[in-house]
Amino acid sequence: MPAILALESIAKRFGAVVVADGIDLSLNEGEALGIIGPNGAGKTTLFGMATGTVKPDSGKVLFAGKEITALPPESRCRLGLARSFQIPQPFSGMTVFENVVVAAAFGNNEREKTVYSRCADLLERCGLADKANKRAGGLTLLDRKRLELARALATKPRVLLLDEVAGGLTEHECTTLIALIKDVRAEGVSIIWIEHVVHALLATVDRLAVLHGGKFIASGDPHTVIKSAEVAEIYMGIAADA
Amino acid sequence: MSGYSVEHATRSSRVGVAVIAIALVVLATAPFWGDRQTLRLLAELFTFVALASLWNLLAGYAGLVSVGQQAFVGLGAYLLFAMVILAGVHPIAAIFIAGPIAALVSIPVAALTFRLRGAYFAIGTWVVAEVFRLLASQISVLGGGSGVSLPASVVIAMAPTRTAREFELYWLALGLTVLVLAAIVMLLRSRHGLALTAIRDNEVAAQSNGIDVTRVKLIVYVLTAFGTAMVGALIFLMKLRVSPDTAFSVNDWTAFVIFITVIGGIGRVEGPIIGTIIFFFMRQTLSDLGSLYLLIMGAVAIVVMLWAPKGLWGLIAERFGWQALPLQRHLVSTPQDKS
Structure with missing residues (x-):
């Protein structure tokens, strides 16, 4: 069975800075993969290239065995590739509910009226029900992150790319988030999760990969990877957190 | 499980719609209470509301900051004069034929200008409008560079008396503006409107x-x-005369329109209406001051952009959460025993 999402020898540089140096990555259906790496390692750019907002210099992107390298972001979204942004990108003048309706109606190509109840349920699940009619621009950072997640889920993704959704959350909020993500996984959604909050990743993912200098320098069982010498070197001081 | 319903109307929008309805009734009866001067001014005001609302849709929602919309004002005007003078089409019919023709013309124009982004797009649209102006001045049957008047026979054929003609044009201006506004509101309430509002707020997220x-x-x-x-066709039907410089004027049909939209509130349907009222109020009270009036207008625009970048309606709407028209979707949960 082919991987649900695969990147093949992806390369990207911004001027002299190499952010992807021939990256190969493959995500199996139903798998949850965690990606860690120091700031500037190219994690977010990798998501950009997977979802089509950043064009790679060379290499291929495949979704469910089909090449999608030339497809624009909106088509990839409709295929089932959803993403939450590291810096939340709400439709700030629209209500929270409308934000989710947009994602549900266009990300899954449905009529507006048919998505209303699904969107209401999603807001409930993501803890935004009482803010449904608030302007998204007025939300706190935590709620903006919740909205990112709700919007991504509204597109009915087969693959969900999460970019630092746990950063800045309290312990309790983080536990709720982990439960939600595990829930989404149980429904069969494959996940790639970029995160600095390592314990959240360890609690959720099947596999952990380390991105450094535009390359994966380690990949495998999360607990083994996090204890490896190379990772300890990059994350000196953070290793104790695990 | 509780049920849900989705509503558009809010308390402020019910008030807004009521106010708009009353205003419409008052304006529709203007020929019975207003003098000739008032009717002319109001008709001109309506056309600016329509132009600014259209520009607002383009720039405020779709992010297409065009400074070349005079291309289509002029195109409409010239299409009307060409149809009326050369083909004997009734002027009012010509207005409604000019629309679809301009839409067709806009497709190749878009193919050209959509390759440009941001400021380059703005300049590109202006260049296109200048090309249109130069082309219009080459049409010798329509007076070339000096323009042409509507033949007296056509003007007389429109209505038996001058007063009747003026009433007719007034109602036409009001009707067309209401039509344009209604079309915009319907578009924004549709699925496309949802996409358009999302694009207004965040293009990258909209795509993703x-x-x-x-x-x-x-x-x-x-x-x-x-x-x-x-x-545009209607404006020049009211003026009874068209020339390349007036029909394709960047000042009249784009600079003033941008001023109106920016001070009223860009990216909101209510903005251009508020903006036009302020613009006409300023013009009527300050026009005796000559060129000083333009300086004052520029100063007002700068102050509004600095202190209320979302325009006057934007300031009010964000402060009080008002919407004058029922555009937003509100989620209302209905109690269990009802569902």
Whole structure:
């Protein structure tokens, strides 16, 4: 069975800075993969290239065995590739509910009226029900992150790319988030999760990969990877957190 | 499980719709209470509301900051004069034929200008408008560079008396503006409107959530050309004379329109209406001051942009959460025993 999402020898540089140096990555259906790496390692750019907002210099992107390298972001979204942004990108003048309706109606190509109840349920699940009619621009950072997640889920993704959704959350909020993500996984959604909050990743993912200098320098069982010498070197001081 | 319903109307929008309805009744009866001067001023005001609302849709929602909409005002005007003078079409019919023709013309224009982004797009649209102006001055049957008047026979054929003709044009201006505004409101309440509002707020996120941004922009561009040309045709039917310099004036049909939209509130349907009222109020009270009036207008624009970048209606709407028209979707949960 082919991987649900695969990147093949992806390369990207911004001027002299190499952010992807021939990256190969493959995500199996139903798998949850965690990606860690120091700031500037190219994690977010990798998501950009997977979802089509950043064009790679060379290499291929495949979704469910089909090449999608030339497809624009909106088509990839409709295929089932959803993403939450590291810096939340709400439709700030629209209500929270409308934000989710947009994602549900266009990300899954449905009529507006048919998505209303699904969107209401999603807001409930993501803890935004009482803010449904608030302007998204007025939300706190935590709620903006919740909205990112709700919007991504509204597109009915087969693959969900999460970019630092746990950063800045309290312990309790983080536990709720982990439960939600595990829930989404149980429904069969494959996940790639970029995160600095390592314990959240360890609690959720099947596999952990380390991105450094535009390359994966380690990949495998999360607990083994996090204890490896190379990772300890990059994350000196953070290793104790695990 | 509790049930849900979705509503558009809020308390402020119910008030807004009531106010608009009353205003419409008052304005529709203006020929019975207003003098000739008032009617002319109001008709001109209506056409600016329509032009600014169309530009707002284009720039405020679709992010297409065009400074070349005079291309379509002029195109509509010239289409009307050509149809009336050369083909004997009834002037009012010509207004409604000018719309679809301009929409067709806008497609190749978009193919050209959509390759440009941001400021380059703005300049590109202006260049296109200048090309249109130069082409119009080459049409010798329509007076070339000096323009042409509507033949007296056509003007007389429109209505038996001058007063009747003026009433007719007044109602036509009001009707066309209401039509344009209604079309915009309906568009914004539709599925396309949802996409358009999302694009207004965040293009990158809109794309990543499945919206074909380029397609929506093209649709808006073509629809705007459609409406702008009809309004342009009407404006010059009221003026009874067209020339390349007046029909393709960047000052009249774009600079003033941008001023109106920016001070009223860009990216909101209510903005251009508020903006036009302020613009006309300033023009009527300050026009005796000569060129000083333009300086004051510039100063007002700068102050508004600094202190209320979302315009006066934007300030009010964000402060009080008002919407004068029922555009937003509100989620209302209905109690269990009802569902």
